[in-house]
Amino acid sequence: MIGIIGAGISGLSLAYHLQKLDIPYILLEASEQAGGYIRTIQDNSTNHRAYVLEQGPNSIMVDSEIQQIIEELGIDEELLPSNDVSQNRYIFKNGKYRKLPAKPSKLLFNRFFSFSSKLAIFKERRRPKQTIENETLSQFFERRFSKEIVDYALNPFVAGIYAGDPEQLLMHKTFAQLHEYEQNYGSVIKGLIKNKSVERRHTSSFKKGMQTLPKAFAQKLDRLKLSLQVTNVQKTTSGYTIHTNDEQTFQVNQLVVATAAPAAQQFLAESFPAFSQALGKIYYPPMVAVHSTYKRDAIKHPLDGFGGLNPKIEGLYTAGSIWTSSIFSGRCPEDEVLFTTFVGGTQSPQHTTNSKQITLGKVHQELSEHYQISASPLYQNLCKWDQAIPQYDLNILDAHRIADELEQEQLFVCANWKDGISLPDCIKKGKKLATKLAEKYSPKVVNE
Known part of the structure; x- marks a missing residue:
């Protein structure tokens, strides 16, 4: 049996494709729901106005391979393509947002x-x-x-x-x-x-939000266990013993780490101290996402694009905003617009330490100034990730090197801190690893 720790999109994809290949597995997830950083809020609390808010990824780039998986999951009818204006990108330069050429x-x-x-x-x-x-x-x-x-x-x-x-x-x-x-x-x-003939991809989401995708994966899986935190992993002669917080143990032949690096650092510390130490070096900057809605007629800017990004050299408080309601239909009432604004990251982590009230105020101040907004927001929502996206800098090299070496000991990595952070990267690496494990799979131990 193959043990997978972590039911983010990488772990879900791996488990799904192993199941298709009839390879026994167990997928363990510490939280109450699968999907990792993919989280959608459907907020109907404000005067019965419906908002679809993404706390994590706002979209996915769909090519033929991802499209096929979406169809297999039975959610192709839920797929929501982006509007044509999403091809336009704006950059803040010399006091205003200017359109960056698409090609x-x-x-x-x-x-x-x-x-x-x-x-x-x-x-x-x-x-x-x-x-x-x-x-x-x-x-x-x-x-x-x-x-x-x-x-x-x-x-x-x-x-x-x-x-x-x-x-x-x-x-x-x-x-x-x-x-x-x-x-x-x-x-x-x-x-x-x-390589200009490389297959084109299109930006998409789902009618009820991005969480549709991990939910669909999870519903297909026979051996997904939620609310089960892995506390320790021990190497054995035939594979690995996985220990959980409720004192359950799972005996597996191969082990796949599909969690964020900080979580893996903890449960690998005893058996793989050097790997654990390397994982502790991976930097995840803090990031805040703020959702703001305004009446459309209070905004002079046409918002005819994907969003506006803010170069560090311009000295703004925010990193930029996605014009969510311009990209996808049904994210807010038709007479409103929805911004998803990002604060923090590696270039300005100090901005994430402000109080919620200060952050919301600063975001509104910048939006109103640079998009010519003449009214207060109808609604604001804030989500903070203390550890957002793993950084592929010098600090990650040791973890990547050791991860490659440990494949000889039947320990594999399928997570966004290795081989790409995007959703398509994570889904495809799960599929690729499933094929690789199936080719070498040889059970030696009883399942549990």
């Missing part, structure tokens, strides 16, 4: 970047290839493009998607594909052109 080719014919940056983009294909160990995102993009592109494109994107700092995140870990383009083709742009 790299249009950057050369747009006023967003200076002439020198456009020239740098044009010349990128002729720059010599370099191999720099543990190069950061900032170093890579400044070397191949320009400092302005780092400040006004890379920085806000990394803060918004990864809650990260491009001066710390590693290129070969965070943007592995772009890193490979330089190594394989000598240029990022050449790599993009060579």
Whole structure:
């Protein structure tokens, strides 16, 4: 039997695909519900107005592989594609939100970047290839493009998607594909052109919110145990013994760690002290998400896009906002708009220490100033993650190295702190690992 600890989206996908392959497993989850950071609130408390609020991921990029899994789960009718305006991205620059060209080719014919940056983009294909160990995102993009592109494109994107700092995140870990383009083709742009036929993906959610996805996975599973916290893992001659907080034990042949690193650090401390110590080095910055709704006629900005991101160099309090009601229908009443605003992350963790009242006030102040809002919010909701997204920086390298080595001892990792943080990454790595485990599966012990 295969023991999986953690029923976030990675663990759920792994268990689901093992079950499809008729491989016995047990999936243990400490909380009362599966899904990890994917949490949807449907709030009807404000004068009977219905809000669909995401505390975690707001959307998922769907390609044919993810689409097939969604159909297998029976939730394809619940899939909610994004509206056309979501292709537009705005960046705060020189006191206002400006539209960033949707395609790299249009950057050369747009006023967003200076002439020198456009020239740098044009010349990128002729720059010599370099191999720099543990190069950061900032170093890579400044070397191949320009400092302005780092400040006004890379920085806000990394803060918004990864809650990260491009001066710390590693290129070969965070943007592995772009890193490979330089190594394989000598240029990022050449790599993009060579691979332009790569299957297109579309931004989607679900009519009742993102939590539809983990719920559907969980409902398909025969051996999911909730509210069962793993306290210790012991190595045995035939595999592993998993100990839980209610003194249950599970004997397994292979062990898969699918929890966040801080949780794994605790239950692996006795049997794998070096791995546990390495896991303790992984940094998860704090992040606050604030949902704010306003009357549509009180806002002058057209909100014709996915959202607005705030470069660190502009010195704003928030990292940016997703224009949730512009992207997806049914997130709030039609005469209102819903913003999801992010505060904190690696670049400004100190902003998450303010009280709820101060944070809500500062968010409203920035929104009203930069989107020309003439009224108070109808509704505000705050969610704080003390440990949000794992950072693929120098501190994560030891954990990745040891995790690879421990596969020889039948211990595997299927979590967002290794091999990608996005929802598609996590779902696909679960499927891939299920196939790998099925190929080598050889039961040696009784199930329990």
